[in-house]
Amino acid sequence: MINYPWINHHSIQVCLIIVSFIITTGCTIPDQRDTAPQWNLSPDGNISFTVPKILVQEQVIVQNENLRITNLTFKGFFGDVHALQISPKIPVAFLVWAPGANNPAAGYLEYMKYYPEHNIGVLIIDVRGNGGITPGYPMDIERDAELFLQGEWPQLYLIAIDLISAEQYVMDHYPSVPVYAVGDSNGGRYAALAAGSENSFAGYIGISMSGFNCMGDQYKSPLREFLLSIDPEFLIPRINTRPVLLFHAPGDPIIPFEDGHALADAAGNNSKFIPFNGTHGVNREVDDKIIAFLHGSYTGVEG
Numbered sequence: 001m002i003n004y005p006w007i008n009h010h011s012i013q014v015c016l017i018i019v020s021f022i023i024t025t026g027c028t029i030p031d032q033r034d035t036a037p038q039w040n041l042s043p044d045g046n047i048s049f050t051v052p053k054i055l056v057q058e059q060v061i062v063q064n065e066n067l068r069i070t071n072l073t074f075k076g077f078f079g080d081v082h083a084l085q086i087s088p089k090i091p092v093a094f095l096v097w098a099p100g101a102n103n104p105a106a107g108y109l110e111y112m113k114y115y116p117e118h119n120i121g122v123l124i125i126d127v128r129g130n131g132g133i134t135p136g137y138p139m140d141i142e143r144d145a146e147l148f149l150q151g152e153w154p155q156l157y158l159i160a161i162d163l164i165s166a167e168q169y170v171m172d173h174y175p176s177v178p179v180y181a182v183g184d185s186n187g188g189r190y191a192a193l194a195a196g197s198e199n200s201f202a203g204y205i206g207i208s209m210s211g212f213n214c215m216g217d218q219y220k221s222p223l224r225e226f227l228l229s230i231d232p233e234f235l236i237p238r239i240n241t242r243p244v245l246l247f248h249a250p251g252d253p254i255i256p257f258e259d260g261h262a263l264a265d266a267a268g269n270n271s272k273f274i275p276f277n278g279t280h281g282v283n284r285e286v287d288d289k290i291i292a293f294l295h296g297s298y299t300g301v302e303g
Helices: 010-016 106-112 141-149 154-172 184-197 223-229 232-239 257-267 286-294
Strands: 038-041 047-050 058-062 066-074 079-088 093-098 120-125 179-186 203-208 243-248 269-277
Touching: 010 079, 038 223, 047 141, 047 154, 047 203, 066 154, 079 106, 079 154, 093 154, 093 184, 106 120, 120 154, 141 154, 141 223, 154 179, 154 184, 179 184, 184 203, 223 232, 232 243, 232 257, 243 257, 243 286, 257 269
Parallel strands: 093 120, 093 179, 179 203, 203 243, 243 269
Antiparallel strands: 038 047, 058 066, 066 079, 079 120
16 A cells, blocks of 8 residues: 555544445535535546535725726635636636645735736635635645545535636626636646536646545545545546646656656646746746637647
């Protein structure tokens, strides 16, 4: 068995014994069966979510002829989730963006104003536990695995439905505009879970990220199914009937380039693996290629 430092094998085994009777194909709040989100996890690890629409509070903080910035609060089933939406007057595409670890949505605001200049909107999720105003804890797979085994919602699943709720919100306001799930670093993993479980996303863009080496195959059911369901190496092949762009810098000091390339190999031939000049995370070279792709002038093939 591969030893992953953030998985406590003993505690997981205890949970498996205690909750071996848990049915993993669905989870609801008992008295809110018709209004609460649910998950459906198949024996092969494929995950899907039922995400009813929720109330979204809006506060416009910038409004001019070509730019609208709105502070959003998703009044969710598991606590409020905050976001910032940056919209041009007439968007040709929209990105639902999950920032990397320890990066609140507010920290991306100025940087993302570049996209509306090119008629692309961005909705930046203030990811749970990422250092912003949305409460939660940093990515913790062991903790989420134990919650799953107890029949509770893992935060990874909650973040996925946050992204799906954001996509629903954008589609309600711009029904003819394609919406892509995007994330950098850990945010790319969250975005992969959202796009892999929700087919209405037009495609997926991941930056400076990797998968988990299909670690679920090292475990027994039901832990196996959970770990596969959150693994980009398992999820992205489900997405690649739609556009998939994967960006990684050869000089990345945090997630090795080889790990990013392994993810692209697992993703299949329909995905595009794009090296870029930089270190870790998004930069203007990546932005320009995303913008060109969304405007139809970049195919993801260098040349």
